[in-house]
Amino acid sequence: MIRSLLAAVVASAVSLSSAAAYxxxxxxxxxxxxxxxxxxxxxxxxxxxxxxxxxxxxxxxxxxxxxxxxxxxxxxxxxxxxxxxxxxxxxxxxxxxxxxxxxxxxxxxxxxxxxxxxQPIMLVVNPARGIRTVSELIARANAEPGKLSYGSAGVGGATHLGAELFQHAAHVQFNHIPYAGASPAINDVVGGQTDLAMLNLSASLPFIRQGRLLALAYASDKRSPLLPDVPTLAEAGVQGADAxxxxxxxxxxxxxxxxxxxxxxxxxxxxxxxxxxxxxxxxxxxxxxxxxxxxxxxxxxxxxxxxxxxxxxxxxxx
Missing domain, CATH: 3.40.190.150 (Bordetella uptake gene, domain 1)
Structure with a gap:
């Protein structure tokens, strides 16, 4: 019993000493x-x-x-x-x-x-697709079901679930292409391998400013001060898809x-x-x-x- 108590005291002292030096x-x-x-x-x-x-x-x-x-x-x-x-x-x-x-x-x-x-996420699309608004995206998705694809930073992240929420709320269906991070996902949207994505604003902002991506909506309850002309999803007519x-x-x-x-x-x-x-x-x-x-x-x-x-x-x- 005494030996056990002594061992516990010594272990505790060692732990505290290590923490103090950390x-x-x-x-x-x-x-x-x-x-x-x-x-x-x-x-x-x-x-x-x-x-x-x-x-x-x-x-x-x-x-x-x-x-x-x-x-x-x-x-x-x-x-x-x-x-x-x-x-x-x-x-x-x-x-x-x-x-x-x-x-x-x-x-x-x-x-x-x-x-x-x-950090909230932004819905972006390759400008070559000719889609300029969320309503145009929904119309295209309904006209060509299962044809449009979106990239995410990986299964289970906000960029994946945000897009799933959007599809659920807007009653549309896209093909999901998961990547190992936002950087390769956004590179393929810019390159045209995928059509759209919902990615963190920090990842997409440089490409938006260069005109290589078009920002359709921000998945937050208020607009981003960095892109004040881009509406929120709710303002664009899609409720309950903030991410x-x-x-x-x-x-x-x-x-x-x-x-x-x-x-x-x-x-x-x-x-x-x-x-x-x-x-x-x-x-x-x-x-x-x-x-x-x-x-x-x-x-x-x-x-x-x-x-x-x-x-x-x-x-x-x-």
Missing amino acids: PDRPVILVNPYAAGGPADVVARSLARALEKRLGQPVVVENKPGGGASIGTGFVARAKPDGYTLLLGTSAGHVVTPLMQKTVYDGVNGFAFCSVVAE ATWYSLAAPAGTPAAIVRTLSDTVRAVNEDPDYRRVMQEQAIALMALSPQDAQAYVVKDQADMRRLLGTLGLLAK
């Missing part, structure tokens, strides 16, 4: 999407801002694929010491595990340090609470960094800094919401 070496931040997309922008901007305050390098590693399950699963299996972190999304944590069997628990397999940002991507900072379950709190507090401090704030504002990304408890509750609520949505769309795993 971090004393480089930290890996896994982005479960391809390089060049909006998640990559968030991951690299967040990494640069974190390392200023943590005093150690924060290295971004891209592990795309599987509806974000490859990178998410990698972090779930990592040592819970705060040195392997995840830029998480609803796709990896919630939707993919609801749609198919995964080797990890997307909610209980993680210690959520914070929810750091949110956004959220990003979390998550560690493997079992990570010491002191380390989780350190990371959460650091995210809050990062949000005051003017360079970081400017980059996020330029990408139409809304900053957040939820506490570990609030972040956990946020993800649990999203899981319940997505379970209902996927059930409605017939996408829940059998």
